[in-house]
Amino acid sequence: MSDYLVQQLEGTPNVTVRPGSQVTGALGQHQLSGLVLTDVADGSSTTVDADALFVFIGARPHTDWLNRVVELDSNGFIVTGRDGASWLETSIPGVYAAGDIRAGSIRRVAAAVGEGSTAAMLARERLTAT
Ligand SMILES: Cc1cc2nc3c(=O)[nH]c(=O)nc-3n(C[C@H](O)[C@H](O)[C@H](O)COP(=O)(O)OP(=O)(O)OC[C@H]3O[C@@H](n4cnc5c(N)ncnc54)[C@H](O)[C@@H]3O)c2cc1C
Structure with missing residues (x-):
């Protein structure tokens, strides 16, 4: 939140x-x-x-399946940009994370869209460089 x-x-x-x-x-x-x-x-x-109930959803990353695959922070969000990696690159070189799932993301639609397109560009650059 x-x-x-x-x-x-x-x-x-x-x-x-x-x-x-x-x-x-x-x-x-x-x-x-x-x-x-x-x-x-x-x-x-x-x-x-109580005569009304509002449900606030979307605060948990649900990354259990990624535990010990890529580095996660203490709340389960994917850490990117460590140790000289590009800012969207995870602890596995060439694997990128974008949007809400990324630790420190802005958590807005426009930010997620921008990060997604940037991650795609970074992946393409990496593939064409190898
Ligand atoms: C209640 C609420 C209100 C919000 N209001 C606003 C707002 O007013 N303005 C704004 O800009 N932003 C708002 N946001 C934030 C915005 O919704 C997010 O920042 C944006 O949706 C992030 O996009 P995303 O693609 O990173 O993640 P998501 O939109 O969450 O998309 C991730 C997708 O991946 C799917 N998925 C998850 N796990 C797997 C898996 N293992 N395999 C395959 N698919 C999987 C999910 O089902 C989902 O479809 C709000 C968020 C919430 C929860």
């Missing part, structure tokens, strides 16, 4: 941030009336009143 959004949420008096909580249940017959929140650390659950 973008830092400016985190700052705005933390500065909004009628918003409570509950880190380490999962929504594990929704209550209500014909419309939502409450949510069950489970603390991931100790497994305890609480019920809170």
